[in-house]
Amino acid sequence: MSLFLIAALPFLGAVFPALLIRAGRNAAASAAGLTTFLALMGLLIHIPSVMRGDVVSARFDWIPILGLNANFMLDGLGFLFALLILGIGLLIILYARFYLSREDPMGQFYTYLLLFQGAMVGIVLSDNVLLLLIFWELTSLSSFLLIGYWKHLPEGRQGARMALAVTGSGGLAMIAGMLILGNIVGSYDLSVILQNKELIQSSPHYLPALILILLGCFTKSAQFPFHFWLPHAMAAPTPVSAYLHSATMVKAGLFLMARMWPVLAGTDAWFYIVATTGLVTMLIGACIALFKDDLKALLAFSTVSHLGLVTMLLGFGTKFAAVAAVFHIINHATFKAALFMTAGIVDHETGTRDIKRLGGLRKLMPITFTIGTIAALSMAGLPPLNGFLSKEMMLEETVHTTWLNSPYLVPGLALLAALFSAAYSFRFVSHVFLGPQRSDYPAHPHDPPVGLWLAPAFLVVLVVLIGLYSAAIVGPLVTVVSSAVIGGEKLPYYSLKLWHGFTPALYMSVVATLGGLFLLALHRRGEQLWNALPRPEAKAIFDNVIGAFTVFSRWVTDGLHNGVISRYAIILIAFTLGLGYYAYSTGSLGAATREALPAPLIPFIGWICLVGATLAIMWFHRNRLLSLVLIGVVGLIVSMAFNYLSAPDLALTQISVEVVTMILLLLSLNFLPTDTPWDSSATRRWRDAAISVVAGLGTGALIYALMLRDFAFPTISEFHLANSYKGGGGTNVVNVILVDFRGFDTFGEIIVLGIAALIIFALTESVLGTNVRSYLLNRKPHWPQSGDSHPLMMVVVTRMMMPIALMVGAYIFFRGHNQPGGGFIAGLIVAIAYLMQYMASGYTWAIERQRFYYHGTIGWGVLIAAATGLGAWFNERPFLTSDFGYLHWPPLEEFEWATAMLFDTGVFLAVLGAVMLALDSLSRFAWQPGMAQEFPMDINPLRDNPPEEEQEKEQA
Amino acid sequence: MEALVASAVGIMTAAGIFLILRRRTFPVILGLSLLTYAVNVFLFATGRLALNAPAVLNKYEDVPYTDPLPQALVLTAIVISFGMTAVIVMISLSAYLSSRDDHIDMTAQDSVDAPGEDA
Structure with a gap:
């Protein structure tokens, strides 16, 4: 199976649970199990080539410019x-199926688990450090979800x-390190x-x-002084602890150290940093583990200790140590995962993980005991x-x-750690299973069902078999892995067997075992001593550090963002002005090279209107209705200016946008106060005026x-002008740019427009769901309402206008490619045609006759535009390449077709839908009960039968 | 002509910025609209002004054309700014209806009431 597929399978499978x-729950668990099984089989197929020492690879250039390739x-x-x-x-998937209770959302669990699995597989198969970093961060994120799986437990969330904080920041350091390395x-x-x-x-x-x-590796693999997160992560369900914290995630750091071993190891810096950290971690972890009463905490610190052991071995930098490290990784994964699952079973069956409340379970749970x-x-x-x-x-x-020239330091401390390690292992057995049976277990302990x-049990069988027949079972694997770690060089002599003769290691083992038994016997005394010793509490320190960061960032944020928006605006404007002044004072201004165009009388009149209206807005802006009318004047002059200055498309767009904006603002003013009170001081107004004048100048x-x-x-x-007709098939260059040359921009823009409309819709929905609705229903209008809300003249005229307006829209749309017009403008014109009906006949009347939803219109618009773009792929062209040709259908004149037309249809629909959805949402604020009338007018011209009063008259 | 356009842009910018610096939602919306006109005309004018030279190709004779690219950019800008204006209008309308207050600035009380994080 391709390596791509192996890495992708868990991600794909994550959907199914x-x-x-x-x-x-069985279906979810089976889906997860089947996915993993398939990936495992895919992996096992590669056994022959891996065992030959070959490297299987799969390569795919993803973003070659960045050096980021999906190489495995x-x-x-x-x-x-x-x-x-x-x-x-x-195995964990099987175990978790029986471990999780009915209340736990199991589908989520398996989805998170598979995401995590995929990220881990990605790390170990990556042949590109950037890709590896992506997967590395993914493991941090997915393990965050898994550790916090029991969202209701504060410990889970905090853990x-x-x-995430510790491994994530380590990951950031590692990104930097990898980039340096790549450089x-x-x-x-x-x-x-x-x-x-x-x-x-x-x-x-x-x-x-x-x-x-190494910072990345040490944080991930819980090495001292970053070891403290691992015990807190034990708030996760036991299957997670068994998986993440014994077999996989914490080993990612070890994996990376092993992976980088050929190039990073062998220096003094490597030896002193890695071996010392490993040694200290091994000792501290083993020591703390002995005095932990929580079963999972004991195992967590023991994991810390064993990870330290492997780190130390890798740190030694010798080939033999690398072999030992590889072998211990295998062994630790088997026995530690089994131990975590055992702890989970004990917790599950007795209701507690506190060693002080356990003991004597040997007879009650014989299988678990074994x-x-x-x-x-x-x-x-x-x-x-x-x-x-x-x-x-x-x-x-x-x-x-x-x-440091001391031959006894490392063996001595390692022996001490081994001694503690033996002691806590014996404590795990004796304080949980041995001893007298008790009568005060929180539940009635018995062996779990076979699924648990x-x-x-499978892992324990491996533990025994690897111990007895190590050379036969894992010998070849250890050889292959070790030679991969040391970079394909010749392996040193080693033999995996139980009896090596009377070696120093044997004596040390004996001392460690006996010492462990001795420590266990003295455990009660030792515990008193331990509890009397002052110890730094990692969580308190961590919380203080995080607290200090929070206070600092709040101070910075509150200082900069005090909620006064005008202040932000002033900072922005002043900064921009400063930049402009800097550019002006340091740059040079050449002489004018163009002649100014003449300014005849009519544009000058337009200028007077525009400037007059703008100044009047300043003067009268407290009267909101008046300032709206004035801003309409400005908009109209701007559109006329566009038209005068050879931009007919802009003029058409501006004038139609002007209409819908005005309607929008008028509608909203209906609900807002009609006047703006004076509430800034004269000083402030003068300051603002000064800033504005400088910016304007x-x-x-x-x-x-x-x-x-x-x-x-x-x-x-020049390129656009030259190729508009040849390449895009249209003579209106502006339109061809929009739908062809820069079609991708336009595609993005209609999506933005659609999103804006959806935001407006969502806002309306959420606001109308609150007590705002009752306020709106009881609200008194600002101005006296018209006696006749739907004047006959207006209704009739707008209905007559409707088909004409639609036809204008169609005309503008179809001529768009060659003459001023196009999808944007046509969409706006058709929207105005609809809006006329809303205004004349009322919202309720119009909405009852509406056959389509505006959301759908936006969606179809975007989809059609996207499909047009994708169509180019089928002709092996880049996205949005357009095609065109000419048709001659008698008796019509020869005309041109272009796929850009289809794209423009998408633009048209998206614009239409967005404008309508925005205004439609706003109209819903005005809704009042009893507004629905069958006929918006007093007299319905379509009605056959005369109104009731006339009928009554006739009858009389 | 250039002087007229430039002075119009300057005056609209100044008025827009002055209104944006007001403390109620409606003047800010008006100010944004004015600033939108100013920016659009500014962008359009970067293509330099031309009379009677629309960028519509003439098949029959060789005529000068104005720069079409700023026009295309401004065209979409006009439509997008409509969308943005609509969003701002709705936000300020919703804020006003929910609190009966159309100030744009947060008061000290608002920052205190901001929802905190969980334990």
């Missing part, structure tokens, strides 16, 4: 992790936030980066890149289980490690200077 949950590769390392992710994922090498392809060890390590940017990348004990003993590192093997290898390697214990001077000079560079308009 959410949909199938209506068909029942599958080598031993990726294979191991993908196997863990998909294999354990399958999810903390995990050093000159490629973002992992396979290229991995070939350039010398180049990277000799670069002066090696250290910053290393630290930034599974839990074997897994815990493997974690303690007892033979013949798999944990023993990798721990031995770890101890063996520490003996050969010197840290099957998955951990600047703008006017700028455009005046611009108009008197020729273009500094040749314009692209």
